[in-house]
Amino acid sequence: MEERLHPSTAQHLIAPIALLFALAALPPQDLVEDLCVDCHRGTGAEAGFDLQALLGRETLASGLFDWRRARAMVESGAMPPPSGPEDPGGLDDGERAEILGFLDGIESQALELGGHPGHEGARRLTRAELGNALQEILGSKVAIEDLMPEELVANNGFEASPDTLLVHPTWLARAAAAVRLTLDAALPNEGPTSIDPLDPDLGALIRSAFRRPVTDDELARYRGALTDRRMAGASPRESLRATLVQILASPHFLLRLEDSTAATDGEARPVSAHGLASRLSFLVWVGPPDAELLDLADSGRLLDPAVLDAQLARLLADPRALRFGRSFAGQWLGTRSLGTRVKPDPIDVAFMTDSVMADMRDEVARFLLELFRADLPLDELLLGEFSYVTRELAEFYGLEDPATFPAGAPTRVAAMPAQRRGLLTKAGVLATTAYPDRTSPVLRGAWILDDLLGTPPPPPPPDAGELDEELFEEAEEPGLRGALAAHRRQPSCASCHARIDPLGFALEGYDQFGRARTHDWDGEPVDARGELPDGTSFAGPDGLAAALLRNRRSDLAREIARRFLRYSLGRPLAWQDERAVVELSQALRDGGFGALLRATVASRPFRWIEPR
């Protein structure tokens, strides 16, 4: 295997993990061939899942994510299917141990051979990044949401992805229009301007737009353009405006090119100081680096670990870090759809105002941000007593004396009531994972399995059947719990829903808007008991939180690390990144969220690129 390691991997010290797994030999794959390949083979493979091709790869770990799909099917008992009427399907204990051993071996191989840096390439700015950058550079702000289209999402709901962020004529035409409108606000004919048209510091403007030092040629070219316009009789304001359009429609501004030059394809190299400055600021501020960061990049001092740490702390303490809280929470947890996709009828549900939904989103964002700012331990995500509540949200939650909360801005509450502690009880999360007029233990359970634990349930089989009225009538227990119990009795549904539903049941004490309740939609008393697949039983959100932290701690830490790394890199993760994920999750478990951030910024995928 040694020759498969890229030379540069050896320079980077992830020695402890590499040593741990270096000797791990892959267990035999015979059983997979015997039990699975018959159906999962070639172009006509069942479910389009060609295991034969995966087994034929030189490096099995390169199919890591597909193997995890296989693991989910095996662990749930859905695969292998019954071979005949007498066969219940699934695996016996011996087979199960052997197959899981084989799959564990692939996980180990991924850690052993992984660690190559990726290359996300010069993607364009997202809508949010463009708006923040224009504000930063020009000192004026326009409502970018009205000017640019909402980004499409893929890969677990993250929008910044080099695969999806295309520059095409409509986008460019819109970006140019946004630039012009922001310039109109920055350079008004009357009243104060944020840039002096008579004496603009063109060098500083270009530097902050291009996020790197300006070459003499560039400065001369733009100065020349400005002078030419003035000579041609344009007003100082008009000349500056036209020159700034030229700068802000440039690929150096619209695309992340600050660390793209001097590329030698296929050769890993450290991210440059300016590349790092941008990576930091786009992570924490969802926008470009400020002058201080650029100064430290110019001098190279940013690469000094102590300086880098101090900068990270500075960025995080800055009010702009709230953008990170909003962006990461919205994309990871899905709360950004509250108020748009999730939008209760304003007449029927008068209390779900746009403003209270914004407060709910913000509560989750500020809660997450404090975890990072205060370097709080993993447990605080699910148990944290503090929160950020506006007057309207205090009324919604039924807190005592809501009138004492200032209107508008949220107030930090050190200890929320028992039923409002931790992420799982935040209205933003509860309302996002429900249907408009009722709760869904399935949605909430699947959300926990996917977004928090990284073990999404496989999609329902084609013959899954529906939760239809007959099920409600046949059910032995009343209401949704009874119908879901009946659904789970169908063999094709049982294996997955036994994992999904009980997690959601623990949150039945909250309605579809996130209000606490004692009776469900059918008037039945809430039954918030549930259990983990391993048999651990619990009740209510605090019971669920404790059970997750105790029994699924490793999955939880891994998935948070995975989502955070994916957010930080702005690209989907590859199997080679799993090594960093393991390191980062360890940092989170040993330290806290601040440690996770610092470890991410120090990690190989964040600090190295391999241009392609």
Next chain:
Amino acid sequence: MKPLPNPSRRRFLRGASATLALPYLEALAPRDAAIPTRAIWLYFPNGVAEGSWKPRWNARTGGLTALHPTMDPLARHRQHLVVPRGLYTPRGNGHGAGTATWLTGGEWEHRELDAGGASVDQIAGEALGGDCIVPALTLSARGEGHFSTDLPRNTLSWNRSGRPVFRETDPRAVFQLLFGSEASADSSLLDSLREQVAQLEGRVSATDRARLQEYLQAIRGLERRVAFAQKEETVRRLSRATELGFDFDPRVPPAAIPSDHGDYLDLMLDLVALALWPGASRVASMMLDHGQSNRYATFVPGVQGTWHAVSHWRDTSGKTEDDDGVTSWKDRRTKRAMYDAIVTWHHARVARFLDRLAALPEGGGTLLDHSVVVYGSSISDGHEHGESNLPLLVAGGGGGAIRGGRVLDQGDEISMSRLHLATLQVLGLPAGRFAEADSPLDLA
């Protein structure tokens, strides 16, 4: 100023064509080699209730006798329609994968965001639309509810590098792109941007070179606006469009997205017609909604619930995981009628669009004569997520290459890629293969 036919006039025309029973050769467009053939793909989500696409036809001649009653709005274009039966997409189907691969004929890889290659519209646009502002225009209605920003459900078009081409949902942005003036006036700006790309290209990685190429292509598109806007023919056709009854003036940008959903779709489709007629685009695709529309279809009289929920018409409890928990239905018959009504309502939009194409004169015929319009969905019965016999039809004369008024009943399991191949050939491209298809559907 000649207004478009009003409803009563439409009824009269429909009656007239039925009594006259024209031999279809007369309905064929005059061939005019100088006039380019355009292609338009119109996609609708969630399929149609089983049977509601089935026409009546003469088994011997293949002549289309009558469309299904739910397709009544399209009946006035019957002589211009070919209804192919038995088409399916062998490599994937449904709301997500089916949408993403509807025009590629490929397989959807969700992790790689790979739809199996370039889509037919992009292939055609690239080959034929060299002097267009946007060779292949990609539009969609803006989604509501679940999946409104989900990539596979919102992407029909994939470029030559296999990257998703963003669909535009804002008519104001489409207008600015095609007919906007400010940016196009500043050609020195575009020169400077092109120069910057040229200086960078030699110094960056292969991936980044490809990204810069995308940027450059976008710049070229904006550049072509200058020449396009100044062309005499452009000016003439755009001012003529107003006289021909277009509801908006191509010289004045729309103020906002119309609040009425029908007005919104009509405006977007008008923009398609106005992009194609003077040559701002050569081909276009328009999603009448994203691939799993959860829009409340209450804009259609008598309908309750979301389009997707209604499409699962065999379940009326209102309590499935597809439901909103608020809406339920009396019985299957009622719910199916609502499902049909939603689809019929969209047929009316498409019929109006075909009216538009037929109202724009070109050579001895109309834009409809010189167009091939593919209209359909990636699902057959919505409740079953049906995969076979997809609801599809072809409209337009294809520049003389399409013989309308027919049903193609040539068996089951005919890959939709054969339709894409046929469309490319109608456009005059020397394509011998599309995805796995090497023989085109016979549209002539």
